[in-house]
Amino acid sequence: MSFVEVAKLADVPDGGVLAVEVDGTEVALVRDGEDVYAVRDECSHASIPLSEGDVEGCEIECWLHGSRFDVRTGKPLNYPATEAVPTYSTQIEGETVMVDLSTPRS
Numbered sequence: 001m002s003f004v005e006v007a008k009l010a011d012v013p014d015g016g017v018l019a020v021e022v023d024g025t026e027v028a029l030v031r032d033g034e035d036v037y038a039v040r041d042e043c044s045h046a047s048i049p050l051s052e053g054d055v056e057g058c059e060i061e062c063w064l065h066g067s068r069f070d071v072r073t074g075k076p077l078n079y080p081a082t083e084a085v086p087t088y089s090t091q092i093e094g095e096t097v098m099v100d101l102s103t104p105r106s
Helices: none
Strands: 003-008 017-022 025-032 035-040 059-061 068-070 087-093 096-105
Touching (some): 003 025, 025 096, 035 096
Antiparallel strands (some): 003 096, 025 035
């Protein structure tokens, strides 16, 4: 695994999302308490940035058509999306959020 620093933990709002670019890939960081999840910042249905949508717990919603995704797995939770979005491994080192893009899961 190849983790890279992407943000400070304090910059990712609890219950919210922060958009970052990692090695040319747009990533949405979603924080739920002390956990931070990373998903590709693009809805699998309409190519809209997920970081512009609402977050509730471990779900993020695309603002355009209302598709919701589980940020832990990337799986869609409702239509119109039917394909998962890639998720990435994260870890917290001190106050720094690290992401590994080398092994996307979906």
